[in-house]
Amino acid sequence: MTLTQLSYIVAVDKYRHFATAAQKIYITQPTLSMQIQKLEDELGVLIFDRSKSPVVPTAMGEEIVKQAKLILSGAKHIEDMVAVQGDSLKGTFRVGIIPTIAPYLVPLFLKPFINKYPDVELIFEEALTAEVLKGLNEDYFDVGIIATPTEQHMFEQDLFLxxxxxxxxxxxxxxxxxxxxxxxxxxxxxxxxxxxxxxxxxxxxxxxxxxxxxxxxxxxxxxxxxxxxxxxxxxxxxxxxxxxxxxxxxxxxxxxxxxxxxxxxxxSRKIRLVYSREFLKKNLIEAFAGVIKDSIPKELVSEDKAMVIE
CATH class of the missing domain: 3.40.190.10 (Periplasmic binding protein-like II)
Incomplete structure (x- = not known):
């Protein structure tokens, strides 16, 4: 059993389709299917019921997927703790961002951020607000960029109006x-x-x-x-x-x-950076927010005479 195999079953559980899951995590479908089959053979149980469309986990498969998420989250915490040590910023940084912001904001700050922090691997995924918040709660995203206040236990940082x-x-x-x-x-x-x-x-x-x-x-x-x-x-x-x-x-x-x-x-709408864990990647989050604020048009900085629509 490997972390890679566990990540594959979590992906299939999320997308409920082998081909879609393989595409989303950038591997071939035969590789995904082979590794999941290998894990099922090792455990001696069927994790997914392939006779149904969309694919669904079996009763035992649901429990295995839950444990897999916990294990992957723990492994990610270890990686995060190592990544934040020292003066340089490095590691993977996964960002969930809503579609009405992504195509217009990301091009403004992407190159400045990469030039300033070349050892950080940025991964962006467009998703609706509810999906971004769900991804944050499940430790799938490190941060989200949204345009509404959160009702959940989240940390928020205002970026601009x-x-x-x-x-x-x-x-x-x-x-x-x-x-x-x-x-x-x-x-x-x-x-x-x-x-x-x-x-x-x-x-x-x-x-x-x-x-x-x-x-x-x-x-x-x-x-x-x-x-x-x-x-x-x-x-x-x-x-x-x-x-x-x-x-x-x-x-x-x-x-x-x-x-x-x-x-x-x-x-006006308020664009926010949201995240669920304050203690990990805090320096990376601050650096990310700082580059965004430095890259946006200066006229967006002022909040004078604005009516915020939430």
Whole structure:
């Protein structure tokens, strides 16, 4: 029995599919299957019921997976304790980050961090907020980057406030306004992300009013990707809200949408670094947060005249 084999059964338990688990941990499916079969033969029990789809652990398999998680967590603690010794920062650092932040924030700080801390192996995984928090509780992630407060026992560090922006099609009536007001917005007018995204929930909180005066557009489209919503606006369909960093490299020469700021107080979301264990990798967490804060646009540092939407 090896730690590698235990990590394989935990991966299959998580994804409930051998091929998906192999892809997620960057090995071939035959290797994954062979090692799990070898462990089952050694223990003399069947860990997974392969006749079902998705794959599920057997009754004994569930108990084995629970113990495997505890063993892997203990091994990780030992690695962490060694990694934080001395002056240099090193080791693996796994980050869970929500999809409405990842593509816009990570490119800003990735190269500065790697240049400054070349011995740290960064691993990023996009996940919804609930999945990030679950991963932190299970010691799968070292830290998470999210945009809502946590209700669980977590340590939090504020990174910055990110304003909401309106993205309006060129023919929309709001394109004539210098700045948007919250009272301009109606829920049914906006393109929204799928349920499960905190950005959708925050958008709905900003738009407190239902559509009482306009005819609803003959299209219903909810996306899991902010870029899709951008493209809809650019095809002259309505309006959506965007986080500031998503429009940071917006080029008015190439697009048909119009970016609109909000009047004060500007609705904003608070971007947070969250983690579940304060005593391990504390210096690495502080270094990570410091590079992010040094890499973001300076206009995001100020909290003046902001209305935080949680």
């Amino acid at each position: 990110e304003p909401f922006l309106g993205y309006v099609s060129s023919s929309h009536e709001l394109v004539k306004k210098d700045k948007l007001c919250i009272d301009d917005l109606y829920k049914e007018d906006l393109w929204l992300l799928n349920e499960g995204h905190c950005f959708r929930d925050q958008t709905m909180k900003i738009c407190k009013k239902n559509n009482e005066k306009r005819n609803k557009a003959p299209i219903i489209f909810e996306s899991g990707n902010l870029e899709t919503l951008k493209r809809l606006v650019e095809q002259d369909f309505g309006i959506t809200l965007m986080p500031y960093l998503a429009m940071n490299d917006y080029d008015t020469r190439c697009e048909n949408g119009v970016v609109k700021e909000f009047e004060d107080p500007v609705p």
